Amino acid sequence: MSLPSVPRWPSDETGVPKIDGNECFGDLVDKLSQYFEHTIRLPHTFEDLRRSPQGRALQPLIQYLSTQIHHPALVSALLALKGHFSALEEASDEPGVNEARGYACEFVAWQFLGNLTDKDIIDFLLVELPSVATPSSQDEEDAHSTLGNGRSVNQSDEQTPLLNTSNGDYFGHGNGMAADARFRSLTSQCENLSALEIASVSGAKKFLSQRPVQKVINGVWRGDIVFWETLSVNSIKKPKKYNRRQADPFSRLRVPLYLKVFETLFFAVFLALYYAVLVHRDFTRVTISEILLYVWIASFAYDEFADWVDAGQTSFYASDFW
Incomplete structure (x- = not known):
């Protein structure tokens, strides 16, 4: 006689965020933030995530990011979230939870770099985030003042809905406007910064102490990794390994x-x-x-x-x- 099967309760674990590689920085941060907020609910240290079963909950995300995603701002988004959760920890009613989420961001970023080549690690750590062009207030007023049929938004008739749904549904899930508003300040703070600089500003010391990151830091310090090949006005800032045959000798002054x-x-x-x-x-x-x-x-x-x-x-x- 076979034993009765053990009943399984429905799992409340959220799946990994769907990232197509073309999201803006704010949308990427919002997707990752929701995952960490749902996955990490108890206080943990960085060592707990490394050596205990607590880090296994992050393995599906690490595997997904390492094998299917190549978003250029991925590491920057993870480290920006580290600073975001650290700021939330100061006013949190659950001591240690947001700090654990910040450690989780550092852990995922470190594990993600461990599956990359040296050239890709340099690109992910040292390429700066571009500036986000924000539309002027006048353009926003013009965009929202009229509808497709030329009728003004402020003009009401019998077909006017009670709730304004031009920016999505009532809960803000219609498009990326809610995510952009939520992390607009964080996005502006990360403009023109690389992932390594964001890690320094956000206090991601655990991430900065890891061997792949220290290798890049030492390479930049000694000049093995350079940003400028010449001192010309037309030179473009791009991180790459130093090549004595191609680089201008005067660029070593940097x-x-x-x-x-x-x-x-x-x-x-x-x-x-x-x-x-x-x-x-x-x-x-x-x-x-x-x-x-x-x-x-x-x-x-x-x-x-x-x-x-x-x-x-x-x-x-x-x-x-x-």
């Missing part, structure tokens, strides 16, 4: 290691000129040391302005302010 050496020498000369002005005070004329100090101060201000422009976002520049 290598962070060399920049820090020059910066140290710059401050040493700056301090020497500063003390020279303090020691030899002349109230009747401007000395040579004072002129050189003025030049050094102007060059310092210009260098800081260039760093702020290259940073792309004030938040990333402020993260390394000191």
